[in-house]
Amino acid sequence: MSDDGRITHVAGTGVPVRGNDIDTDRIIPARYLREITFETLGPHAFEDERRQLNGKHPFDDARFTGASVLVVNRNFGSGSSREHAPQALMRRGIKAIVGESFAEIFFGNCTTIGIPCLTLPATQIESLQSLIEEEPETALEIDVGSGTITAGQAAYQAELPASVREAFVSGEWDALSSLLESNDAISAVHDRLPYITGWPAR
Amino acid sequence: MGQTLLDKVWDAHSVRELPNGQTQLFIGLHLVHEVTSPQAFQMLAERGLAVRYPDRTFATVDHIIPTDESTRPYVDGMAEQMFVAIEQNVEQTGIPFFDRSTGRQGIVHVIGPELGLTQPGMTIACGDSHTSTHGAFGAIAFGIGTSQVRDVLATQTISVAKPQCRRISVSGKLADGVFAKDVILAIIGRLGVQGGVGYAYEYAGDVFDAMSMDERMTVCNMSIEGGARVGYVNPDETAYAYLQGREYAPNDADFDSARQWWTDVASDADAAFDDRVDIEGESIAPMVTWGVNPGQVLGVDDLIPSPDDVEGLERRSIQDALDHMKLTPGAPIAGTPIDVAFVGSCTNSRISDLREAARVAEGGRVPAHVKALVVPGSQQVKTEAEAEGLDDVFRAAGFEWRDAGCSMCLAMNPDKLVNDQVCASSSNRNFKGRQGSPLGRTLLMSPAMVAAAAVAGEVTDVRAMAMG
Ligand code: SF4
Numbered sequence: 001m002s003d004d005g006r007i008t009h010v011a012g013t014g015v016p017v018r019g020n021d022i023d024t025d026r027i028i029p030a031r032y033l034r035e036i037t038f039e040t041l042g043p044h045a046f047e048d049e050r051r052q053l054n055g056k057h058p059f060d061d062a063r064f065t066g067a068s069v070l071v072v073n074r075n076f077g078s079g080s081s082r083e084h085a086p087q088a089l090m091r092r093g094i095k096a097i098v099g100e101s102f103a104e105i106f107f108g109n110c111t112t113i114g115i116p117c118l119t120l121p122a123t124q125i126e127s128l129q130s131l132i133e134e135e136p137e138t139a140l141e142i143d144v145g146s147g148t149i150t151a152g153q154a155a156y157q158a159e160l161p162a163s164v165r166e167a168f169v170s171g172e173w174d175a176l177s178s179l180l181e182s183n184d185a186i187s188a189v190h191d192r193l194p195y196i197t198g199w200p201a202r
Numbered sequence: 203m204g205q206t207l208l209d210k211v212w213d214a215h216s217v218r219e220l221p222n223g224q225t226q227l228f229i230g231l232h233l234v235h236e237v238t239s240p241q242a243f244q245m246l247a248e249r250g251l252a253v254r255y256p257d258r259t260f261a262t263v264d265h266i267i268p269t270d271e272s273t274r275p276y277v278d279g280m281a282e283q284m285f286v287a288i289e290q291n292v293e294q295t296g297i298p299f300f301d302r303s304t305g306r307q308g309i310v311h312v313i314g315p316e317l318g319l320t321q322p323g324m325t326i327a328c329g330d331s332h333t334s335t336h337g338a339f340g341a342i343a344f345g346i347g348t349s350q351v352r353d354v355l356a357t358q359t360i361s362v363a364k365p366q367c368r369r370i371s372v373s374g375k376l377a378d379g380v381f382a383k384d385v386i387l388a389i390i391g392r393l394g395v396q397g398g399v400g401y402a403y404e405y406a407g408d409v410f411d412a413m414s415m416d417e418r419m420t421v422c423n424m425s426i427e428g429g430a431r432v433g434y435v436n437p438d439e440t441a442y443a444y445l446q447g448r449e450y451a452p453n454d455a456d457f458d459s460a461r462q463w464w465t466d467v468a469s470d471a472d473a474a475f476d477d478r479v480d481i482e483g484e485s486i487a488p489m490v491t492w493g494v495n496p497g498q499v500l501g502v503d504d505l506i507p508s509p510d511d512v513e514g515l516e517r518r519s520i521q522d523a524l525d526h527m528k529l530t531p532g533a534p535i536a537g538t539p540i541d542v543a544f545v546g547s548c549t550n551s552r553i554s555d556l557r558e559a560a561r562v563a564e565g566g567r568v569p570a571h572v573k574a575l576v577v578p579g580s581q582q583v584k585t586e587a588e589a590e591g592l593d594d595v596f597r598a599a600g601f602e603w604r605d606a607g608c609s610m611c612l613a614m615n616p617d618k619l620v621n622d623q624v625c626a627s628s629s630n631r632n633f634k635g636r637q638g639s640p641l642g643r644t645l646l647m648s649p650a651m652v653a654a655a656a657v658a659g660e661v662t663d664v665r666a667m668a669m670g
Contacts, residue, residue: 020519021395021495025633029640030612034266034280036240036287038348048640073515075396078429078495079633080612081331082238083347104399104431105331108362109347122515163223163363170221175361176249176353178220185217186359189228190255193214195321196230199452199459 005171007114010096010142012068014151015058016129017046022072023079024106028088041084042091059092063136071129072099074122077106086110096142098149098158100125111164114173116144118158128156144168204470207323207436208367208402211342211467215325217359224361230324231341232259232354233310234297236266236288237614238329242351243291251356256296258358260319261288263301264309266614269577269604272302281615295355308580308606311335311548315419316582318448322437322464327354332548332630334425337434338418339441340467342402344431365400365432366476371407374483379665381558382417383424383550383628383648385409387489387499390428393479395497398430401477404469405435409483415444416554423549424630427496436468488664490535491632491646493523498632502651502663506533526634527643528622536661538645540626542619543574543656544637545601547611547629550649551579555628556587559653560595562664566657568600574656575602575617577609599657613638626655 032044050057058064070089076099077085086109089097097110097117110117120128131151132138138152144165149156160168167173191197217226234242239261246253253259266281275282292299300306306313311332314320320336326343327333329351336343350360370389390397403425410418418435425433435441442461445451452460487501498520500506508531509521524531529538545551545559556578568574576596578584584606587593593603610617611629618638619625625637625644632644645661654664 019522020515021497023495023631023633025612025631025636029635030614030638033237033614034284036284037244038241048635052640075399075429078395079331079427079631081329081345081347083241083329083349086347101396101399103396103429105345105347105426109349112347112349161363167222172222174349175220175222175224176349176356178222179226179353179357179359179361180251182217182226182357182359185226186228186254186357189215189217190358193228193230194463195324195452195460196258199456199463202459202462 007116007168007173008144010069010116010144012095012140013064013066013137014069014071014132014140015064015067016071016132017058018073018129020074021078022076024077024082024085025079027077027085028082033082033084038084038087038091041088045088045092066093068093068095069140069142070094070097071125071132072097073125074100076102078103081105083109086113086115090115098125098128111167111173112175116142116160116168118142118147118149118160120156120158124156203474204472206367206404206469206473206475207340207434207467208342208404211323211325212364214323220361222361224363226359227325227362228359229327229354230258231319231326233314233326233328234259234261234351235310235330236263236284238348239291239351240284240287241348242329242355245349245352246355253295253297253355254358259297259355261292261297261299262307262310262313263288265608265612267607268615269607269609269617272605278616302581305581308583309548309551309608311423312551312579312583315339315415316580318445318451321445321451322441323467327360331426332423334431334433335419335423335548337422337425337432338415340434340437340464342432342434345426365402367404368401368477368479369404369406369475370479370481372409372481372483373407374409376409376483376486379488379650380486381648381650382413382420384486384489386421386424387491387496387646388486389481390424390497391489391499392481393428395427395495396429398425398428401430402432402434403430404475405433410435414554415440416552419552420549424496427630437464488648488651490651490661492527492529492535494526494632494634496630496632496646498523500535502536502661504535506531506535508532536663538661539624540645540655540660541572541623542625543572543652544610544625544627544629545649545652546577546579546609548579549630550628551577551583553583553586555649556583556592559649560592562650562653562667563599563601563657564595566599568656569659572656572659574600575604575610577604578606580606601656610637612636626652626661628652
């Protein structure tokens with residue numbers, strides 16, 4: 001990310017986490033929602049699965065240490081709206097996610113905190129995951145503006161909705177500043193809603 | 203061409219189109235709870251921003267609250283810390299707060315409607331994915347993340363893309379022993395857990411017309427489990443009758459005026475939808491999940507699927523689910539022994555849910571090795587149930603009777619599964635680890651089916667048990 005918040009490129013190595021429908025309870029178990037800050041979440045990403053796999057989860061695999069691009073399958077981030085899930089991944093060092101598809105609230109939460117989530121067809125995800133597993137040191141580079149992902153010699157054309165791409169490239173992915181600009185227009189909507197300002201007499 | 207309710211509500215609340223192409227959408231009602239809000243208040247403070255309309259946000263405590271302990275400070279220090287945080291935040295910002303002392307505390311999606319805060323034609327947001335529940339009244343209601351909670355607090359708006367609209371029509375009638383929970387599980391089973399991504403679901407047809415508000419809430423609640431962030435039913439006389447006389451609903455003098463506005467907001471008869479799905483009500487059986495997401499579901503008289511039935515990654519999903527659930531492919535789901543039975547959660551903890559469960563539990567006896575608990579959705583539900591004597595029915599049958607909260611739906615409080623216990627649950631998520639033990643196994647079903655399983659000690663067809 002540049003100083004003005006623009007996110008145009010993400011570069012680094014990758015980590016594949018395979019499986020469809022990986023929900024946010026699995027990404028960050030509910031017991032970590034008991035913290036009143038996000039700051040300490042990083043080490044707990046995928047904690048229960050990692051414990052069960054006894055060091056065999058990709059997040060515990062030394063070959064993927066320091067990875068910044070997470071590569072996942074279908075409907076990643078389903079379930080709970082907990083922002084703790086992308087916050088945990090971000091604090092673990094994940095800067096972008098590439099997957100076959102994403103659950104909607106998770107996708108929005110990622111955008112709001114500056115993590116681009118790009119999509120590729122299932123077969124290409126499969127090939128990218130295998131490539132990373134075989135050669136974990138492969139340098140990945142994501143051009144957020146064009147959606148091009150290069151992985152060593154390979155290249156993929158990923159998709160990102162135009163509005164989201166624009167938000168990253170312009171540095172306005174955290175919507176709050178633009179939302180704050182429309183002060184008067186907000187008041188106007190507030191004032192015209194009968195359930196707020198009073199029901200017209202009949 | 204006419205408009206859908208989604209179109210009309212969206213237009214009425216649209217502030218402007220943002221440079222990124224999304225809508226800046228005004229949020230008419232904002233609900234907050236203790237778990238997803240502290241960071242939002244913190245972010246607000248860091249940026250030196252005030253709460254723009256404190257009277258459009260309402261707070262309660264539900265997720266972490268113990269349901270078997272009422273003295274403060276709570277034994278659990280982290281729960282106590284969360285309570286102190288929300289108390290300070292509402293105090294400093296002037297947001298109305300329904301804590302236990304008010305008698306109106308409960309699961310946020312139960313108390314919003316109960317207090318009459320939830321009304322047709324509103325936009326409603328909450329840092330909780332089951333906010334779709336409020337769509338039962340013809341509101342556009344959806345879950346948001348914590349940064350968006352911050353946005354709503356600061357501006358009463360969020361940046362959001364307008365979804366497409368899919369009309370799901372369920373015609374005919376439901377059989378005895380088939381409930382709203384079975385309808386939504388059948389829909390998710392058919393369309394899949396990500397079938398609704400990018401869509402709002404409009405539920406319509408005879409079956410929804412005939413449903414009570416409690417039942418419509420059960421259906422809308424689980425829209426998100428089918429991937430749809432928003433689900434709604436057009437408002438009608440059933441909704442108006444529910445609202446009349448509620449604390450925050452329009453008073454009698456205004457009610458006719460409000461009713462007119464609500465009626466106008468419903469989808470036009472010639473509205474255009476992006477997609478339509480038709481289901482026959484008669485085809486729906488009592489449903490039970492067998493896997494680790496709500497789309498892995500079958501009728502109680504069906505057989506557990508086999509990975510050999512499908513190809514590719516899907517095969518892996520089934521195998522993975524069966525491994526976790528320790529179930530045998532090809533075996534019937536009925537007869538699966540259970541260890542725990544949970545009646546509760548924002549899906550099924552309203553008075554009508556408790557009545558259905560009590561009707562099945564009455565006269566039965568939960569076996570000694572099964573732990574069964576009933577957790578009402580709100581203090582008001584609890585009071586009402588006790589006035590009807592439901593607590594006595596449950597206790598006599600061997601259920602624990604608790605205070606209001608989320609409880610074993612996500613097990614942030616002391617109610618948790620242990621090891622690989624099997625839980626028959628009226629909640630909405632059977633994800634791995636959801637009920638507090640990483641190895642825990644959840645079978646989602648209707649409250650009546652949970653009561654039947656509790657008494658029988660195994661998954662049982664409620665149609666055979668109580669209805670005959
Ligand atoms: S009952 Fe469960 S799903 Fe509903 S709000 Fe509470 S934790 Fe979330």
